[in-house]
Amino acid sequence: MPQLPIALPSQVPLSWYLILSVILFVTGAAGFLLRRNIITVFMCIELMLNAVNLTFIAFSHKLKQVDGNVFSFFVMVVAAAEAAVGLAIILTVFKNRSTLEVDEVSSMKL
Amino acid sequence: MDVVLFLLFASVAVGCAINLVLQTHPISSALSLIGVMGSLAVLYLLLGGEFIAAVQLIVYAGAIMVLFVFVIMLLNAGAEKRPTRKVLRTAVALPLLFTLAGVGAWLAATQTPKTDAVKFGAYTAGPAEVGRAIFTSYLLPFEVTSILILIAILGAIVLARKEI
Numbered sequence: 001m002p003q004l005p006i007a008l009p010s011q012v013p014l015s016w017y018l019i020l021s022v023i024l025f026v027t028g029a030a031g032f033l034l035r036r037n038i039i040t041v042f043m044c045i046e047l048m049l050n051a052v053n054l055t056f057i058a059f060s061h062k063l064k065q066v067d068g069n070v071f072s073f074f075v076m077v078v079a080a081a082e083a084a085v086g087l088a089i090i091l092t093v094f095k096n097r098s099t100l101e102v103d104e105v106s107s108m109k110l
Numbered sequence: 111m112d113v114v115l116f117l118l119f120a121s122v123a124v125g126c127a128i129n130l131v132l133q134t135h136p137i138s139s140a141l142s143l144i145g146v147m148g149s150l151a152v153l154y155l156l157l158g159g160e161f162i163a164a165v166q167l168i169v170y171a172g173a174i175m176v177l178f179v180f181v182i183m184l185l186n187a188g189a190e191k192r193p194t195r196k197v198l199r200t201a202v203a204l205p206l207l208f209t210l211a212g213v214g215a216w217l218a219a220t221q222t223p224k225t226d227a228v229k230f231g232a233y234t235a236g237p238a239e240v241g242r243a244i245f246t247s248y249l250l251p252f253e254v255t256s257i258l259i260l261i262a263i264l265g266a267i268v269l270a271r272k273e274i
Contacts, residue, residue, distance in 0.1 A: 011227035018218035081262035
């Protein structure tokens, strides 16, 4: 095996998984705040849910308990229900307003 | 080997996530999200979550993303018309988000013991373990979840009717 320029640890530290989760979550939050397409905003929410799931699984592995896996299973189920209802709402909004821009669907704003 | 796999799929996940945010067309974003979910499934396998890795691929990358792509096709959603040039909003949001990422990463790096390493195969949660936990100690939440899904189905049907 060729010598790498930086020394890699032989095993992945737990903190790397947590840092990856933080990066994915912040990316999702950035998309949620900055994007204007309602479907993309919705996908960014799914990305944040995935980032949290990674934390659950990482701590489940660290504590050697199955509860983290069960929690992330529940998160997935709730995400599926949320996706079904959310996409139905998007369909209704598009039918009534003919737009997918969140800025143009702001009649509830003060 | 673990480290190489982790670095490979973590960089794929981060790259796809950034691509998701930067793309203007929803279909490109959806494909990037599928990339994120696929690489996260590999990371779940590295962490021993065999059941969750399978569910991630079947439910998330399969069912939910098909729903997304279906809606994008149905609405014929094109690229965002005006590019997001809200300078003030971006100027406020990005430093705050970078601060959040920095603080989170710093906490994760300093608050976990240096000896905590993820050893592949040290712990596996297959369908047997997860199923035993769901149907014994988490039975009530599981049943409540089924009611939640029933309500979600009803809500989706009501919302997607013609006359609203």
